[in-house]
Amino acid sequence: MELRHLRYFLAVAEERHFGRAAARLHMAQPPLSQQIRQLESELGVQLLHRNTRRVDLTEAGAAYLDRVRTVLAAVDDAGEVARRVAAGLQGRLSVGCVGSATYSLLPAVARRLREELPGVEVAFRGEMLGAQQVAALQRRDIDIALLRPPAGDPGITVRTLRSDALIAALPDGHPLTARTRLDVTDLRDEDFVIHAERDSAMYGVVRRLCDRAGFEPRIRHEVVETSTLVTFVAAGLGLAIVPEPVAQLGVPGATYRPLTDPAARIDLALATRSDDDSPLIAQATRVLTQLAAPDSP
Template identity: 45%
Template sequence: MVDLRQMRYFVAVAEERHFGRAAERLHMAQPPLSQQIKQLETTLGTKLFERTTRRVDLTDAGQIMLERARQILADVEALAKDVREVGAGAAGVLRVGFVGSATYRVMPAVVQLARRELPGVRLHVMGEMLTPQIEQGLLENRLDVAVLRPPVQSSELLLDALEGDSLVVALPAHHRLATGGGPVPLAELAGEDFVSYPQGSAVATITSEACRQAGFRPRVVQEATETSTLLAFVGAGMGLALVPDGARRAAASPIAYRELESAPEVGLAIAWKHGSRSGLIPPFRALAHRAVGEVRHGQPSIVHPPSPDQQERP
């Protein structure tokens, strides 16, 4: 059976690619470290490293082990932190994921409301994520609740719609379409270089379909996971991008935004795993609805906690 100590030893060797440096990092002698790694390989029945006189390389099995071991160790550390916080008096801990564009508009309002109205609750916020990443985090119980862009693939997740957000085109400041009045026809963007969220993300999927209906396929020259990075690429003149209107707050670069004719819309929803026992999800949902209302109208809006019959599957 693999124990956590062996897992930590393995990660150190895998990251250092050298037993001597790994031993120094772990504050131990090299011979017992080598022995522990050999015991781990014996337990698993496979080689994790290819050893040479100069360096240590991961086998294919070792690469898989490294990815899983890092996640397991991170989960154990998060568990220990959550337990310590609750033991120190916190009413609970809620691990929250947010998509990139919500990070700049909805998330600050949610966090402010939570600090004011749920003072005993610790929010562990992970922003600038894509919907597929968030979905995996919810399914693997690394996240308790999230604000994401539908659709999702798994029927294990429940969704509570928050709002719809029209896509706008973000353009370099010197672009020929950067100035002008009125919405831009999507077909006007044919032949342009696009920077985009990765394929499979909600916005990239909606953008691709909207362009197809307009008679062209977007020429994507660069992808970026984070909204801030995506807009930095636009500001640097690498291309234009279709982003949710709420993403405007993310840009520090000189960027022009234009509305689109018959603009496609991308949704925003709260998601959580079916069967979750966290009692913090209902108050979080209520706060998220209030936050959206305040951002949209510029004033507090009272929204009662959603009832169970408002839950809907994707």
């Protein structure tokens, strides 16, 4: 028995006429009649009552028809699922986000992926530092990372999505909030709250900015999560240099000022495993790249 036998039987059962069923199947009537008899012979039951004007189902044929419809529908559905998976339109995806992207990009990413890839189940992991994301990619715990480069692993492919300005985060009421813009040298005598050295690209960026300005930052607190960093700033435990999207976190007690140094910027990048040629990853990368474009709605 082959699937074509089931499709032949379905056509005859629905048309109740061999001639019409043969026309529907784009084949001659005699071979169709022969195939149905072979099916009945293999099953050992009569499925159809035949006369010169029409064909009727036997009781066994009616019961068989119900199962045939279920089988063929399942086969068609399996084919559609396979095609959707092959096209990157169905499956599961895990996305890791660095702190600033968690607040500024994740909500829009979730909406856009839901709109453009409704058949994809997406899980997000927010507030992940770069080193944590690279390790999670290596372990295959996540499929895509939104991080601050570099990734530091030749097995990870990094695509720059955008460049974010760096700004100063200050406690409300701090004397420097009286200025509309700040130079990095204005922060020389201040206490700093900074991302932990081992895991964050921001640690190196802040140290380099201060070094160019001629001083070493007085680091009082090192934290892992961006939300904790801003909370420490709001509590008056120090100030921080952060990517501009962090201002969207909206922690009460924190105020932000732009920096005058044009080099005070940091990239946001999309990282994937270099050996991952999944169509789903390609589809998600396309959506995320479009979303992060400067002119994206």
